[in-house]
Amino acid sequence: MTETVIWPAYIDASKSRDEGRRVPMDVAVDSPDAKEIAKAVKQVGYDFEYEADKSYPRSWWEDTGRVTVDADDSKDDVLRAVAAYLDAMRSEG
Numbered sequence: 001m002t003e004t005v006i007w008p009a010y011i012d013a014s015k016s017r018d019e020g021r022r023v024p025m026d027v028a029v030d031s032p033d034a035k036e037i038a039k040a041v042k043q044v045g046y047d048f049e050y051e052a053d054k055s056y057p058r059s060w061w062e063d064t065g066r067v068t069v070d071a072d073d074s075k076d077d078v079l080r081a082v083a084a085y086l087d088a089m090r091s092e093g
Contacts, residue, residue: 001070004078006041007056008032008064011083020058022076027083029090034065040085046071046078 009020013028021028038050047070054066071078 001047001072002075004069004071004075006034006037006067006069006079006082008034008037008066009056009058010079011037011086020056023079023083027080027087029083029086032086034067036086036089037082038067040082040089041067041069043089044081044085 007020008031009015010022011028011032012021013025013030015021015028034050034052034054038048041048049068050065051068052065053063055062056064056066069078069082073081
């Protein structure tokens, strides 16, 4: 198992690649938060740990939180799966 850290900036559509977004714009979602990401990770089926008091190093002054995922998939695959599920969760209302 590989440990993958997911910061909200990684899948945030309002962020540029320079600001930390790691997924393409067509996969990214608007302003995700770590709690919402943790919910999506759980629904996708990965083992995870939600840490609310962590700050993304590029914006150290904000406690954005993070989710640490244990998965056999690549980081890119994990990020895309979580972003897609977040989009689906939001579409359902």
